[in-house]
Amino acid sequence: MRLGADSIFVELAGEAFELRPSLRACMRLVRRHQLNGLLSAVQDFNFTVIADVFGEAGIKPSLLQREIAATGLGVVRNRLTGPLSEFALAVAGIDPYDAKPAPATPGESLSPSEMHTRLFEIATGWLGWTPEEAWNATPAEIIASKNGRTDLITDILKAVFGSSDQAAQAVPQYTEALLDQIERDGRDPAFDRAGLRALKGKERAL
Structure with a gap:
């Protein structure tokens, strides 16, 4: 999901209220209704489940009941289905307006x-x-x-x-020619002899 995406708002009694998909709200709603049940409830405009969504978002469910009584179920349903669908998708970690698909996560899939x-x-x-x-x-x-x-x-x-590329470049490539040279000279040019001498000096000082 995009960070900083537009907040999800619903209008009730002439006021705008935010439907914020906090982790607490997401976990509680999925535990009670399951994700499929939540998505179905939005499409069917199940009053009980939608009122529960409002309650988890800090919106008084009674406002929804008053709005339906004042303007009619059809009007309220048409107005709220869009933002409620966005909220349900956010619970699932999906941004419907993000054209870039989320990268696949290796390993076992999670519910x-x-x-x-x-x-x-x-x-x-x-x-x-x-x-x-x-x-x-x-x-x-x-x-x-x-x-x-x-x-x-x-x-x-x-x-x-250093980067992995730099580390790889620092490691000598032991070609056949280099191995022949090591055998002739009796020493490996990549061996840090100065570091070994310094280490031995520290040991003597102890």
Whole structure:
């Protein structure tokens, strides 16, 4: 999912309310309704499940009931199906407006519930966030933060040890000609003799 994508809003009683797919909301809704049940409820406009979605997003479900009574079920359904569908897809970690497909993840595939658990572990373990910070973040925010930290550590390791290409270039290529030379001279030119002498000097000083 894109980081910083437009927030999902619904209009009720003349006001705009944000449907935020926090990790807490995602995990609770999937646990109670399963992802397929959540998607079906949005398409069928199941009042009970949609009211539950609103409740997890901090929106009073009674506002939905009042809106239906005031403007009619058909009007409310037409207005809310779009943002509710976006929310349900966000729970599954899908951005319908992202033309670039997500890269395939090697290894065993995870169910939505397992994915949310893994994201919580990443946020509280790998990133060092508090549980409350992890619960309030969206899956996209956790994934982007994890990727950023991984890139930072990779850059530090490259700065200290060099890139894998540089390391490969530092290792001599033992061709037949070089092996013949080592056999004639009785020594390997790649061996760090200065480092060995320094190490022995430190041992004598102890």
